Amino acid sequence: DQQVKQNSPSLSVQEGRISILNCDYTNSMFDYFLWYKKYPAEGPTFLISISSIKDKNEDGRFTVFLNKSAKHLSLHIVPSQPGDSAVYFCAATGGGNKLTFGTGTQLKVEL
Amino acid sequence: NAGVTQTPKFQVLKTGQSMTLQCAQDMNHEYMSWYRQDPGMGLRLIHYSVGAGITDQGEVPNGYNVSRSTTEDFPLRLLLAAPSQTSVYFCASSYSPDRGLSPLHFGNGTRLTVT
Numbered sequence: 683d684q685q686v687k688q689n690s691p692s693l694s695v696q697e698g699r700i701s702i703l704n705c706d707y708t709n710s711m712f713d714y715f716l717w718y719k720k721y722p723a724e725g726p727t728f729l730i731s732i733s734s735i736k737d738k739n740e741d742g743r744f745t746v747f748l749n750k751s752a753k754h755l756s757l758h759i760v761p762s763q764p765g766d767s768a769v770y771f772c773a774a775t776g777g778g779n780k781l782t783f784g785t786g787t788q789l790k791v792e793l
Numbered sequence: 794n795a796g797v798t799q800t801p802k803f804q805v806l807k808t809g810q811s812m813t814l815q816c817a818q819d820m821n822h823e824y825m826s827w828y829r830q831d832p833g834m835g836l837r838l839i840h841y842s843v844g845a846g847i848t849d850q851g852e853v854p855n856g857y858n859v860s861r862s863t864t865e866d867f868p869l870r871l872l873l874a875a876p877s878q879t880s881v882y883f884c885a886s887s888y889s890p891d892r893g894l895s896p897l898h899f900g901n902g903t904r905l906t907v908t
Binding site for chain 2: 723779783784
């Protein structure tokens with residue numbers, strides 16, 4: 683049972699435009715959400731997070747939005763750059779050390 | 794700053810062989826963990842440790858053993874390798890076991906193939 687779902691395996695965006703990566707979750711106990719970015723042959727690196735008490739968190743070009751009623755979060759990248767091409771993992775936790783990951787979305791930013 | 798170091802980067806085993814995947818971190822993190830990444834499955838937690846001498850099972854622990862004799866090292870042992878263990882393995886650490894307090898720092902992974 684996939685509790686964190688990233689239904690788009692891939693996304694292609696033109697340089698300079700907005701990239702929107704989506705994530706849905708089913709477990710209402712999740713109260714903290716994170717996005718990780720992964721380049722080929724490297725480990726995932728932490729990108730941005732959001733607590734369930736907020737509906738938006740911004741860090742430079744990256745903004746995460748949380749819609750608790752819909753159990754949905756999204757990562758916006760504006761403007762998209764070629765260096766943003768990577769796999770993006772959504773992850774969620776309900777406290778403690780357990781982190782549940784989604785299956786990832788491959789973002790390709792084209793020139 | 795080395796961060797989290799995993800060795801080897803690649804390994805091919807035959808069914809029934811054993812091996813140890815090494816993981817070391819130099820950030821004085823108390824929490825360390827092992828994940829495996831499989832196509833269409835995301836990353837799944839195998840084992841974790843909240844400090845030296847303390848280990849516990851994650852989501853998919855069967856077929857793997859761990860120990861934590863020092864803060865820096867957290868090796869993962871495969872005793873009888875099986876083709877189902879073909880995967881990419883990531884070691885990760887953080888200063889706190891609370892995922893809401895500190896994000897994980899990952900190593901670059903070990904790609905294991907069991908034939």
